[in-house]
Amino acid sequence: MFTLLIMSFHSRHLISRLVESIDKKIPIVIVENSQDYELKNKLEKEHENVRVIIPDKNLGFAKGANLGISEIKTEYIFLNPADVFLPKKCIDELIECLKEFSDFAMLAPTYTDEATYRNYELYSEKPKINNNIAKKFGMKEVDIIDGTFIIKKSEFEKIGFFDENIFIYFEPWDLSKRISLAGKKMYVCEKIKFEHLGSQSHEPKFNFEATLSRNWHYCWSKFYYIRKYSNYFYAIKKTFSILVKASIKCIKCKLSNNKKQYQIHMAEVKGLIAAYLLRKSTYRPYESLKKRI
Numbered sequence: 001m002f003t004l005l006i007m008s009f010h011s012r013h014l015i016s017r018l019v020e021s022i023d024k025k026i027p028i029v030i031v032e033n034s035q036d037y038e039l040k041n042k043l044e045k046e047h048e049n050v051r052v053i054i055p056d057k058n059l060g061f062a063k064g065a066n067l068g069i070s071e072i073k074t075e076y077i078f079l080n081p082a083d084v085f086l087p088k089k090c091i092d093e094l095i096e097c098l099k100e101f102s103d104f105a106m107l108a109p110t111y112t113d114e115a116t117y118r119n120y121e122l123y124s125e126k127p128k129i130n131n132n133i134a135k136k137f138g139m140k141e142v143d144i145i146d147g148t149f150i151i152k153k154s155e156f157e158k159i160g161f162f163d164e165n166i167f168i169y170f171e172p173w174d175l176s177k178r179i180s181l182a183g184k185k186m187y188v189c190e191k192i193k194f195e196h197l198g199s200q201s202h203e204p205k206f207n208f209e210a211t212l213s214r215n216w217h218y219c220w221s222k223f224y225y226i227r228k229y230s231n232y233f234y235a236i237k238k239t240f241s242i243l244v245k246a247s248i249k250c251i252k253c254k255l256s257n258n259k260k261q262y263q264i265h266m267a268e269v270k271g272l273i274a275a276y277l278l279r280k281s282t283y284r285p286y287e288s289l290k291k292r293i
Contacts, residue, residue: 002076011082060167138190219271
């Protein structure tokens with residue numbers, strides 16, 4: 001029915017648990033951006049349904065996902081980061097839903113806990129779907145789906161793969177935008193639930209580097225996304241307050257000699273400046289770790 005595609009980067013502490021929770025009949029492709037060949041050998045030896053792809057370098061989310069998708073033959077692809085748990089009930093219900101409903105480009109389960117964040121955005125009410133399968137699983141049309149979702153490969157090939165100018169952040173938003181512009185549909189199933197562990201996709205020893213990466217790339221990608229669908233000056237208008245606040249925090253950290261916090265906020269500043277100067281998303285904070293790993 002579908003292939004489970006997992007995007008991983010130093011996620012050894014999560015991958016085994018996730019793989020072991022999935023029915024052996026479901027093929028799994030893992031794109032491991034950290035070049036962890038030991039993990040590849042272990043998983044492929046222990047699980048016949050698992051294939052681990054290791055690129056020559058860290059491709060980020062967009063290029064890595066595109067690589068994985070290009071290697072998958074099934075019509076549906078269930079794309080996930082490593083920091084999720086997919087209960088058997090979630091998988092079974094998604095399969096049941098797909099057997100009865102196929103008129104979509106993107107379809108997603110929803111978080112068990114939506115108290116702080118949810119994996120979709122709805123900007124305006126859409127017409128309700130009046131059929132039994134939609135009612136059973138609480139399906140509703142949405143404008144944006146983020147993080148975990150099923151894509152229909154045939155639609156994906158028409159609309160275009162992930163924008164490889166983006167290294168991380170805003171790739172699903174960009175895809176959702178293009179799906180919407182193409183007149184295709186995106187749905188979430190409010191009664192099909194999965195767990196998102198949140199900011200745990202990397203091993204704890206990489207927390208500081210992950211924060212630098214998040215701040216730099218989130219700012220760069222946000223500007224890029226806004227500029228792509230509006231214009232350069234509007235993107236500056238929407239992000240300039242971030243630059244000002246981050247700069248003020250940098251000054252305060254410098255005065256108090258708080259070096260780590262200074263680096264964290266400076267990553268935001270540098271990410272936005274690189275975007276303003278129309279430079280590519282090239283920051284790779286993990287490269288400095290290679291000598292220590």
